[in-house]
Amino acid sequence: HVQLVESGGDSVQAGGSLTLSCVTSASTFDRKCMAWFRQIPGKEREGVAALYTGSGGPGYADSVKGRFTLSKDMANNTLHLRMNNLKPEDTAIYYCAAGTNPLGCVLRGDSWVGKSRLYSLWGQGTQVTVS
Numbered sequence: 362h363v364q365l366v367e368s369g370g371d372s373v374q375a376g377g378s379l380t381l382s383c384v385t386s387a388s389t390f391d392r393k394c395m396a397w398f399r400q401i402p403g404k405e406r407e408g409v410a411a412l413y414t415g416s417g418g419p420g421y422a423d424s425v426k427g428r429f430t431l432s433k434d435m436a437n438n439t440l441h442l443r444m445n446n447l448k449p450e451d452t453a454i455y456y457c458a459a460g461t462n463p464l465g466c467v468l469r470g471d472s473w474v475g476k477s478r479l480y481s482l483w484g485q486g487t488q489v490t491v492s
Contacts, residue, residue: 396408410442462480
């Protein structure tokens, strides 16, 4: 049973930082589009950042560019999202996602527009609250 397990969500004050982590199996992590999405109840899931674990750099939503950093730890099959200068509007449930559709990792420079339908595997989510 393949799983994506997220951790790191917490409550912080505006301007603070958090690091989210997503751990999975080696086979799931290998040459996949891996991403973070976030969702506020009643709203659509929004793409935050993504990368292709095989090669290349990350891409970000405009709303988080310059504040969030996405990285991969290939040795531990882990995706990290470092979030700095957090704002109240960053409050959401954050989901880790994985997919094999290459369209899920299409970047324009370091910009990325996430489409949740391109990702087939999802974690349970971790709550981030910024006040």
